[in-house]
Amino acid sequence: MKLNNINHIFFDLDHTLWDFDKNSALAFERVFKSRNIPLEINNFLEVYMPINFKYWERYRNDDVSKEDLRYGRLKDSFDVLKFEADRMLIDNIAIDYIQYLPDHNYLLDGGKEVLDYLKSNYELHIITNGFEEVQHKKLINSGIHEYFTTVTTSEEAGVKKPNKQIFEFALKKSSATPQNSIMIGDNFEADCTGAKNCGIKPIFFDYYRNKENIDVIHIKTLKELKAYL
Structure with missing residues (x-):
């Protein structure tokens, strides 16, 4: 779908x-x-x-x-x-x-492949609670920084996911709207609940494969994104 x-x-x-x-x-x-x-x-x-x-x-x-x-x-x-x-x-x-x-810059299986698949049809962005001084280095050193139009950290925004304000900050920074955006992340509360509270459709990446019967789209591998995007 x-x-x-x-x-x-x-x-x-x-x-x-x-x-x-x-x-x-x-x-x-x-x-x-x-x-x-x-x-x-x-x-x-x-x-x-x-x-x-x-x-x-x-x-x-x-x-x-x-x-x-x-x-x-x-x-x-x-x-x-x-x-x-x-x-x-x-x-x-x-x-x-x-x-x-x-x-050290290992990406999860399918990460680069999915970014290559998505980059021609979508603007890609990062929203992270990770520390400002290391998140940009991770992106650059792992060779994926160029895929992203904006990178929003919690320290830059002044609040952390799932706070609604970090999503609003990222939307404004990227000139996006909740209606034309989705959020993909592995932490159900921070990424999915936070995004939903801001009106953004979430996709839950069940990285540890320990969630069942949840009411949002969920994937167990990054390559499954191709079925939705």
Whole structure:
């Protein structure tokens, strides 16, 4: 079922186009090696990933600051693993991680193919809650920056998804309307609920394949977008 009268497509970046899990693991491997951190990376990630997810949820809700997120997710993970690290070491690891993260640039399967498919018929845009200083680097270093007419970050907009105002900010920036736009993202609350509240049709990318019986279009692979666009 093709969607009609769509001119603008807004994508989330992390876990939607950019393979955050793989690139993040590679960045931590590099940090641990350079800092001689004696933790097995897979054991660390098993603990860190759910903690990081919770911190991002709190960050979206303005319950923690950017600095609290960067420090707290590492401190809590090290505590669970009983690895002793002082404030200075954790701060340095956090800085290194953000520095190294955009150096690894795996895209999710089908990402480049779908962008090539869409670019001739639609204006493409990014709306992301990711940090301003790394999101643009991710786009440039992974070779997909040129596909997007606008990139809107939560720090630029002053609010985070799912806040309606970030979508309104992105629409104004791109000269789009809710009626001629769709939003594609992996976080149901931030991307889909947020978009719907602004009048934008959402497509949910079920990246972790754990949602059932939802009332919006949902895909499990990026290539499935071709059926709708």
